[in-house]
Amino acid sequence: MRKIYLFNAAFLFLWSANPVFSQTSQLQIARNSVGKLQIAIGNKEDAKKQLSILGEGIKAAESAQNDKKTKKWPETWAIKSYLSSYVAIIDTDVPNADRYYNLAIEAIDSAKRLDKFQANSQLISASVYNVNIKKQEKGNVAYANNDFLTAYELLKEVSDFFPKDTTLAINTGLAAQNIQSFDNALAYFKRAKDNGIKNPVVFQKLTGIYISKFEHELAVKTLEDGIKANPYHVFLTNDYINLLLDTEKYNEAIKVIESTLKVETNNKLLYFLYGYLYQNNGNNSTAELAYKKALKIDENYFDALYQLGLAYVNSANEALKSKKTEGAPTFSSYINRAEVALLQAHEINQNDKSTVQLLIDIYTRKNRLDKVQELKSKLEEF
Template sequence: MFKFLVTFLITLSLNSYAQKSQMLIARNAVGKLQASFAGKEDSKKQLGIIAEGLKSIESAEKDNKTKNWPETWAIKSYLTSYAAIIETDATASFKYFDTAVVAIKRAKSLDKYEDPSGLIKASEHNILIKKQERGNLAYFNNDFKEALDDLKEVSDNFPADSTLALNTAICAQNVQQYDESLKYFKRAKEDSIRNPAVFQKMAQLYIAKSDNANAIKTLEDGLALNAYNHTLTNDYINLLLDTENYSKAEGLIENNLKVEKGNKLLFFLYGYLQQVGGNNSTAILAYNKALLTDQNYFDALYQLGLAYVNTANETLKKSEADKNTQYSSLINRAQFALLRANEINPNDKQTVQLLIEIYARKNAKDKVQDLKRKLQEL
């Protein structure tokens, strides 16, 4: 009996020593790996060190005592998270990654969890790097839903990375999480990003939320960094027009025309503003300048025809002897512009309706009937 007890105690002692030896080997593997990184040894050598350490950890996991040590799992997460980064085979790499995620969770769940040597902190950093890689792969494959969770987590840990914030915002926008998208676009913007597309997308999101004030402010911020950018300028002008900020829009267009003297859209918009304000003569000049750049510019032709009609109507209020001549000339110009517009877009109902009105004034009944039949077919 005594002999059996001694043998049993010796066996326990040997088992305990064996497990402590395995943990010592695992700890040494951590030190060797860190030295290997410092010495810039190749990844094959580093993966060999990791394999050595993991073999010892597997033994420690099976022991009733060491399997409950937070250190056991901290070392495992540390080794596997680094393996996930340096392993070139994608399948093996993500297998290490999955193991690291489970190990880190286990380490944190155990009593008296501590991280005195920073193994868990380093593991978490490595896991985030791998999550960013996985998120980027999904992003570039247009799998935005799959990418979003990974990129959000990484961006929240690295908020100063504007490219990461931008990609996260785009993912959220594509899966229609608009508030989340704005959050990450703002983060990219606050990090002094200058890309005009960021300001454009943010403005679009604000407009979708009916927050025109913030949309205008966002476009103004974008233009402050990207003066005279075509896309931002056009969006800004259109938003000012939609919100009836006509004087602000007019000043912006005038300033831009000093730089972009051949911009047909700016001339068109300037003409439109003048027309809205009742200044048809200036509007006509602006539309004609737009048409010098593009003689088939439908919008300019239609508005030009309308401006001539409005000017013709104004002459009827005058008492001059030659008002009939002026009226006839203006109506003829309106007709010419609208016929050109109709050739370019024969299915536009407003153009046809204006032509019907002009031919009715000229008492051209056949033309009126032809156009009315056409209008019914549209």
């Protein structure tokens, strides 16, 4: 919880020493309660002692508000708002705390309306501060109870009061997102980002909203900012690469993967994606190397085995078309490698039709009709 607003003690003692009002007046008693409260806080008195002081002060303030003369004074309402707002924060009796929360809000409105010369601005500011602390607490409770609309309405007021608080901005954005108010969610997540938040989730949330609005360039820029704040963060990097792939920025994706693999040498997915991109560009030899590195990390990585087998098939086809170079792998050599990789893939996932179809093509070329028939029968079972 935030630190509760405290006054300068000297300022309060000047108040209590003011000779204009009688020491026996209800307003003076209320003034003195504010001073006593500050002393109790300074001495770290327990909540029971503080509530006793507050009770005395509020009772006096309410008597003053019922007096024909002092009810028109802004000071009466300013004191009541401050004392009530403090009760709302420290009282563990929830219904009572809520009652004083509402009384504080009403008193603040009256104090602001009457205080034309801002003579009570410190008290009013302290009351507003405390009310916002209570609103934050109530907003958090509402969020925990899945009452996201109430949570959003409360937390947005608090976030607007504390605009530099990044945690508040995030929580407000989450509440807005839960009620599908995506423009408001965007505004509060962006507030957190603009105030220096480094939490990767914020960048992911912002990116998701930008993508839903088809603002892909902003989504890319947001992930780039997120990675700058969190270098080589796994999830941000994966999201960034996937977004580059989705927007067909393949060369940029390759560069990001190359850079990341210098640090994350044990990331099988990155090796797979690296191979897949090169394979799509017709560079089967680089793809093969990448898939093999992925398989060193996980020998049962189905996607890498399947794509490695496909890369060997493509290389076999290239070998048929090109003139044979001394020492270069032959068509048969590539086909044999493809068979081994695809059989392993088939063993891991026997229901994958694409793997079975590639194996049928290989055995057809090898004139292994028994195998062809066996695999075709399997296809019919799918």
